[in-house]
Each structure stands twice: as C-alpha cells, then as structure tokens.
Amino acid sequence: MRESDPPESRPYHHGDLRRALVEAACRLLEREGAAALSLRAVAREAGVSPAAPYHHFKDKSELLDAVAHEGWDKLAIAFQAAREAHTSARDRVRELGVAYVGFANRHPDLYRVMYDCSRDKADMPADVLEDENSAYGRVKNVLISAGADPADEISLELATIACWCAAHGLAEMTSFKQFDPLKDALGGEEAFLRGVLDHVAVFTKGL
Amino acid sequence: MRESDPPESRPYHHGDLRRALVEAACRLLEREGAAALSLRAVAREAGVSPAAPYHHFKDKSELLDAVAHEGWDKLAIAFQAAREAHTSARDRVRELGVAYVGFANRHPDLYRVMYDCSRDKADMPADVLEDENSAYGRVKNVLISAGADPADEISLELATIACWCAAHGLAEMTSFKQFDPLKDALGGEEAFLRGVLDHVAVFTKGL
DNA sequence: GCGCTATCTTAGCGTTGTTAAAATAAGAAC
DNA sequence: GTTCTTATTTTAACAACGCTAAGATAGCGC
Known part of the structure; x- marks a missing residue:
C-alpha cells in the first residue's frame, strides 16, 4: 500500500522507519520548504500513518x-x-x-x-x-x-x-x-x- | 462582556480594534512568549471573537x-x-x-x-x-x-x-x-x- | 506451537488559521 | 426621524495540525 515502492509493498514493520522519517523530512524541506514541514506531512511522505513517528520520536x-x-x-x-x-x-x-x-x-x-x-x-x-x-x-x-x-x-x-x-x-x-x-x-x-x-x-x- | 473593563462594557464596535490587537499581541508576546502568539489568543486577549481580527488584518x-x-x-x-x-x-x-x-x-x-x-x-x-x-x-x-x-x-x-x-x-x-x-x-x-x-x-x- | 513486546493503524481530542453567513451598530440620505 | 448602506463584529463551520489512547499486526524467544 505504498506508492513509491511498487513490487512487494512494504512489510508492516518498516525496518528502519526512524531513518526513513528523517530522510522524508529532509526531502520535504527541500521540496516544499520549512512551513510545510508538519509531522503529518513527514509521515505521509514516508508512507506511514500520522501516529507512527511517535514510536521513534518523543514529539x-x-x-x-x-x-x-x-x-x-x-x-x-x-x-x-x-x-x-x-x-x-x-x-x-x-x-x-x-x-x-x-x-x-x-x-x-x-x-x-x-x-x-x-x-x-x-x-x-x-x-x-x-x-x-x-x-x-x-x-x-x-x-x-x-x-x-x-x-x-x-x-x-x-x-x-x-x-x-x-x-x-x-x-x-x-x-x-x-x-x-x-x-x-x-x-x-x-x-x-x-x-x-x-x-x-x-x-x-x-x- | 469584557473582563478587564468592568463599568460600561465595551460597545459592539470597538473604536480602534486594530490598535488594541497589536497591543494585545505585544502583551502576549512578553507574557507568554512567541510560541503562544496565535491569532485566536490575540483575539482572546483583546476580548473579541476569533474572526474579528480579519476585518483589520488580511491574515x-x-x-x-x-x-x-x-x-x-x-x-x-x-x-x-x-x-x-x-x-x-x-x-x-x-x-x-x-x-x-x-x-x-x-x-x-x-x-x-x-x-x-x-x-x-x-x-x-x-x-x-x-x-x-x-x-x-x-x-x-x-x-x-x-x-x-x-x-x-x-x-x-x-x-x-x-x-x-x-x-x-x-x-x-x-x-x-x-x-x-x-x-x-x-x-x-x-x-x-x-x-x-x-x-x-x-x-x-x-x- | 505460545506468548511477549515492539511496531504500526484507526479513531479521536483540542487547537490552530481561515472563510461564509448572519447579527449589530453607526452614518448618510431623504 | 426613518430608511438604506456600509463597516464592524459574532457564530458556525472547515481543514489541518500535534498528540494520545486503543486496538491490530508481526517478529522473536521460548
């Protein structure tokens, strides 16, 4: 159910979501600017639910x-x-x-x-x-x-x-x-x- | 219906709400810091509804x-x-x-x-x-x-x-x-x- | 196989910025 | 002085946000 990873859709457990989130945030930052950098947008960019990041970052x-x-x-x-x-x-x-x-x-x-x-x-x-x-x-x-x-x-x-x-x-x-x-x-x-x-x-x- | 102005409760039309809003914002800034400076908080501090500021400031x-x-x-x-x-x-x-x-x-x-x-x-x-x-x-x-x-x-x-x-x-x-x-x-x-x-x-x- | 625990999702709360529609008051026209 | 107009304010609502609680899922030790 992930758009940018077509073949064997990502497993339920992500592997290294923490890393993926940071990279997604950097990507968003370059593409849309600092004003668009919401937690939810980062989660979206990484292809996970809005609550997922809270298991890797306190806030x-x-x-x-x-x-x-x-x-x-x-x-x-x-x-x-x-x-x-x-x-x-x-x-x-x-x-x-x-x-x-x-x-x-x-x-x-x-x-x-x-x-x-x-x-x-x-x-x-x-x-x-x-x-x-x-x-x-x-x-x-x-x-x-x-x-x-x-x-x-x-x-x-x-x-x-x-x-x-x-x-x-x-x-x-x-x-x-x-x-x-x-x-x-x-x-x-x-x-x-x-x-x-x-x-x-x-x-x-x-x- | 305004708390800090007891006697003749403010008239429906404020007089100079624009000025009052800026002052309320400055007050909030000193008292609560930049993170607390929301439009709604400013309106609250000035004693008006959240939508009132939009008649004096575009956004x-x-x-x-x-x-x-x-x-x-x-x-x-x-x-x-x-x-x-x-x-x-x-x-x-x-x-x-x-x-x-x-x-x-x-x-x-x-x-x-x-x-x-x-x-x-x-x-x-x-x-x-x-x-x-x-x-x-x-x-x-x-x-x-x-x-x-x-x-x-x-x-x-x-x-x-x-x-x-x-x-x-x-x-x-x-x-x-x-x-x-x-x-x-x-x-x-x-x-x-x-x-x-x-x-x-x-x-x-x-x- | 079983359970444990970490991970992820769904659902929801309270807050924000902003807009649309209705209510209110002040001023102008007659 | 009544009426019309316009500026100001309110109420109500929307989407998006950060964050939390509850349940679903899956990897891992036993």
Missing part, C-alpha cells in the same frame, strides 16, 4: 533535532571542501565564511531548522562546538594558523565567536532584496559575501 | 507585521539612548552594537517576530534602512564619524552590513549556554558583548 521537536543533526553533518562536509587551496591567512578565514553562508543559501530551510533547534535549546549541538574537526573548532584552528595567539584563550574564543556571529547574521540576511544593487555593483553574490566578510577583521588583535 | 502575518513595526520603533528608541556619551569612534560603534544586542536580549520574542517577518519578505522594513535616523542609517553615520570615507559608498555599505550581521548573529546567539563560562571569565554579559564586538573591526579599511 515533533525531536524529529527536527534529528534533521538538524543531519544538517550540521552536511555543513561539516561543505567546510571540509573550503579548507584547502587558500594561502593567505585572511583568505582562509574569509573563505570559511563564504562556505558557511553559501551552505545556508543553498539549503535555507534546513539552515533555519538547524538554528531554530539550537535556539530552543539555547545551545548548539555539542559535537559542533567540541570536536577538533567540528565547524567551530575549524574556525578556531584557521585563526591560529593565521597568527592568533593560541595561548590567549579568551581572545581566541572571542574572535571565533565574532566570526561565527557575522557568518550567521550574513547567512540570514544575504537574501534580503535591499542588498541586490550592491551585489550587482560588486559583480555577484560571492563578491558581496567576500566584501562583507572582509570587514569582519578578527585579526586586529592578533596581527 | 495572521499581517498582524505580525504590525507587531514587528512596533518592535523596530522601540529599537530605534533604544538606539537613541546609546548614541550619546561616548567619545572614541571605536567605542561608539561598539556601544551601538551593545545597545542592539541588549534590546534583543530584553525582548527576545519580539526580536524574533521582527526578524521572522523580515525573512519572510526577504526585506527589512523600508524605514529601517532608508531613514536618516533609522537604525541602519545611524550605524552608517557613526562609521563616518569614526573616519570611514563617505565618498567610498560601496565600502561604507559593506562595513555597515558587516556591523549589522555581527550584531544580529550575536543577538541570536548570546543566550547560548556554551558561552556562559566565557561570560563568567570576563565578568558578565556586557563585557562578553564588548569583547565579541571588538573583534568585528570594521575600521581596518578606513583607519
């Missing part, structure tokens, strides 16, 4: 948490790509920001879910902040490799947060139409991002 | 627009207070940021409504950006008074946007619990804000 927000986690993983991948291939310290920091904002622009609804979850919990996922290879840790490392003093932990932390805040703010605002003329004048979205991020000079204290 | 989002507008006005007032009493250029820019983030911290749910509205329309309210005395214009002026070249319009615009993005990002993230140790180390929330904002050095190009 809707727990499903969204799982989606958000998926998002942070994807962001980490996008970051990895940006790390290579830039020589100057300034470039590396900036390009990390470009990658970050670029990700948010490519997946605006997913990005929204990610931050809504964080805000509701007043916390970002622990692994985003603590891991050496996490997004946050990576910014910190680039700052160090750019000359920031690793011994001055407080200043390093503040600089990292400043970077992150600017990137997050920009991620939420780049799509504002008011900036269109400026983007045109600079020759495109990416040039605009670089322009803004170049004004977030986190080096003033370090070099 | 819920239009009511929220009005609430958001109220918010931008309040922010402008908070900005006004911050303008005075700081000598160094750097101080003035930073304190504008502190005022901004402070406002967001004092009215987190209102701030959320303000930005959600902007995002849905992919635009901030025109008067926030265009007015000379608007928040945006004020940042620009402070940057000029701090030495930025008013002739280099593009760079000035980029710097202003950088400031705004950092402030917005910080506004949405200051309440994250991960930053608590750092706040303690620095001696409080305000010191933390100043610390972060000092790393957003938008002057590198100008002075």
